[in-house]
Amino acid sequence: MSLSRIAYVNGRYVPHHAAGVHIEDRGYQFADGVYEVMAIDNRRLVDMTPHYDRLERSLRELRIELPMTRAALDVVLHEVVRRNRVRNGIVYLQVTRGVATRDHPFPKRAEPAVVVTARRGGRPNPQNREEGVAVVTVPDIRWARCDIKSVSLLPNVLAKQAAKEAGGFEAWQVDADDMITEGSSTNAWIVDADGNLVTRPLANTILSGVTRLVLKQLAEESDIRVVERPFSVEEAKNAREAFITSTTSFVTPVVRIDDRVIANGRPGSTTTRLIELYDQHLATPA
Numbered sequence: 001m002s003l004s005r006i007a008y009v010n011g012r013y014v015p016h017h018a019a020g021v022h023i024e025d026r027g028y029q030f031a032d033g034v035y036e037v038m039a040i041d042n043r044r045l046v047d048m049t050p051h052y053d054r055l056e057r058s059l060r061e062l063r064i065e066l067p068m069t070r071a072a073l074d075v076v077l078h079e080v081v082r083r084n085r086v087r088n089g090i091v092y093l094q095v096t097r098g099v100a101t102r103d104h105p106f107p108k109r110a111e112p113a114v115v116v117t118a119r120r121g122g123r124p125n126p127q128n129r130e131e132g133v134a135v136v137t138v139p140d141i142r143w144a145r146c147d148i149k150s151v152s153l154l155p156n157v158l159a160k161q162a163a164k165e166a167g168g169f170e171a172w173q174v175d176a177d178d179m180i181t182e183g184s185s186t187n188a189w190i191v192d193a194d195g196n197l198v199t200r201p202l203a204n205t206i207l208s209g210v211t212r213l214v215l216k217q218l219a220e221e222s223d224i225r226v227v228e229r230p231f232s233v234e235e236a237k238n239a240r241e242a243f244i245t246s247t248t249s250f251v252t253p254v255v256r257i258d259d260r261v262i263a264n265g266r267p268g269s270t271t272t273r274l275i276e277l278y279d280q281h282l283a284t285p286a
Ligand code: PMP
Pocket: 037, 156, 182, 183, 184, 185, 186, 187, 207, 208, 209, 210, 211, 212, 245, 246, 247, 248
């Protein structure tokens, strides 16, 4: 990355290498904050409305006030993307409760802290899209509010590291009933014997992925049925196809779960069709 990377920190555009927040920022001390990652495709920010909706919901659930309007935030995000000259990449936005003397209850007066960075890359690797990836199942050890996009990501970090050490691309987290919740940074899907897409329903057990939401709409518009219900590890291992969705992996086929190869070990026709639909969606300005 070029030396002139720029970050936005609390109202100022600063050189990335010199950008910092105070040691008593509650994001740093308590993970008391939320974030969003948005894709930049051909200089355009992708699916901003659902990202803003989710950001505002996460903040509301934690009773953190967004210190700027959606319109002002939009200006900042575009400015960071422009200043960093990113054509294809990601923009990261974090809002924490701000700086206060360390004490668990909400501080009386703290200004929420806003940080925005942008970088090139963070897009699906072509080989993964063509050949598919392996996932590894791990116990879901997270809290009961996985619907909030909190910066508290330690279980997700441990899950992804476990996947990496086992030669997998992603970890599929499994609840106490042997049902898959979601990946460490992706939503999980399978294709059943009738060709329906199956993904877990929205609840406090998973994050409402923007890519999940968009893909559901795209599938339904193409007469591909989406069934929202939990599915087990066993069902996934015997599924016709499997795949993951996220802002950074788009739609990526899954061809192995633990030691089981899915179908013939190649991305299936439904997943391939969904990849095409999602690519068309990216190419269509909102
Ligand atoms: N689940 C989790 C736990 C995630 O961190 C992410 C990535 N933000 C997703 C699902 C996918 O969400 P999105 O499609 O909005 O990137």
